[in-house]
Amino acid sequence: MVRKAVGQVSLVEALLPAAFGSNLRLERVRAQVDWALIEATLQPMRLASTGRPAYPPLVQIKVLLLQQWYRLSDRDLEEDLADRLSFRRFCGLGLEDAVPDATTLSRFDLAEAGPGGSGVRRAERATRTARPRHQGGHADRCDLGRG
Template structure:
């Protein structure tokens, strides 16, 4: 993929270079990722499919630059740095938006999100990017891409759902004053490096504590989380595994206030776990755009989040 083609040999030195993309391209060994996605074809008929690794890299570019499928097709057509990152020679045809969409759907069907995330995480860990001083756990709400159904329940007492995205559902915001329709993304962030080590996507109604244990890696020195994650069994499990419990205390019902030592402890923990808020800020306000989901259905949303987290981690590691 790095071999210069005949047309490129005549380009001026440095033409179309993108230093950040070059650092990312050199950051990991892409061969294992290529082996994973080689089974996926963007189409079963017509001309031979594009190289699977080129398509995967194109989807990562989509995350870094916040592009739609038509926007990605256009960018691949006229940006030399994008073509070089994907391994497409200047004289080669460009995958169109339909091909890109079909490839992404093929990744969903093959269920490759977990494997791709695990392989990139393994390589970043081997390269020493993971600090493992602690895991910062938190969750954030993301709107569904479909229009929300009427706010409320049906006469039979069933919660209203959208026929266009039945996986999305309702919850209340943190302050409890507003209802929210969509999904919830959960992450475990490495303290120190800011790299996301664990992640999942659930319907919005799933309580944070229900998936918290799946976000604990096991090799970290401590786990930091807010009071929504406090649970006696979790405290005992962390202690048994030799992991420091840094979960904030919750006021017991009927108790006027936390004891002073718990209030101080909560404040100290809060100073550390604010780093995970910066992670969500980048995922929401940056090109990743996780204020609203791009796709319908839990499986598609999970694959999209996996690609975004992989892109986020690679960009963070590359500096």
Template sequence: MARRQIGQEQLALGAEVERRSGSLDEIAALIDWSEIDRVLAPIYAAPTGEQAWPPLALFKGLLLAVWYDLSDVKLAEALDDRTSFRRFCGFAAHEPTPERTAFVRFRRELVARGLDGVLFETVTRQLDARGMVIKTGTLVDATVIASATSSDAQARWVGHRHRAAVHGDKAHVACDHDGGIVRTVAITPANVNDGRMLGAVLPASPGEVYADLAYASVANERAIHAAGGHSRLPARGIWAAADDTTALACLEAWNWRVGHVRRRIEKIFGTWKRSDGLRRMRWWGLAKAGLQVRLTATAYTLRRAMTLLRGQPA
């Protein structure tokens, strides 16, 4: 179907309106959005049929939904009402904006075409090119996210010795050691062991790799070395005499240092669940869960990059 042309409307009387720059304007300047548009080009590309909303505008709308924890209904209302939202998505002051169902259909297209991973990688690649990813080290961990309903056949139950069992999916994440930029994401049912997924999320040139005890294995040590990294995994035990308190103290000190660095990734999960609407999945199925997590990771990474840039000297 043909695409609508947006952002062409002139402001009243053709006057230039001076506006204060906000966080959305800063994020809009972070990357080249034309690369995102090229990834989305196959969607709604037919020359005939009812005019469709530009996919890039809809993608930006989904990012807004993450940053402001909005449902489709609230997103459509806010986009119609808020000037900063309109400007970020490319809509002029008084032209119509997408209705709720437009975002539903757009998400369906993203899932069907498997574009969520490509979009995330396109954003992170640009940030990497800008020097936002400092490859001195990598933090790896996973978090369980409750399913939208216990009827979701692709989610699984997982227990924890200190918490009630949860039915859901698991997000496996690797982030930059220093900046907290998310580098890779993988989604599995919640009952998949964390340690089995290290190879799936280990980025190229990982540097020093920190993770918790679930990842401590010979296979993972080898995977880290094969990727050119240096293992900073905790140790499960040490060969020593029963009364060798020095060896045991060294083991505890090593594991404490590893844990002290590794736990920084918990801030990412906390932000996702506290502020970005990832307290539970919104849709059924592993593919849609992957879309939600990768949209959240993309939105978080863009906002984190903006914060890092603000802290750089002029």
């Protein structure tokens, strides 16, 4: 399967102050979870030899986790990914990387995320104690659970 190359730091990103666009809650989740283990689980996802390059499975899972934690529609998630540097960093997308559009987000089948959806379940279990808890209304109103 052809997969998009994402996450390369651009010159602009390298020149930004470290605190610019940071979200301590998401950075804490990113640091606490063994993403390599989840990524290994996701590697057997359906491999197609034709079509547009797909986003890496780990990026897709992180995007779906953000959507769940912040209670965002596909369109709102697309907008927030384009707008929020902290969301991009959490998902492993650089400033110059395209973000998944709402149609791509809605077509990502959770059942394909590893054998029997095990990648999604493993990601949910791994982030359970560290994930943001929604406080209602907007993506900025989330708090991290204690873990």
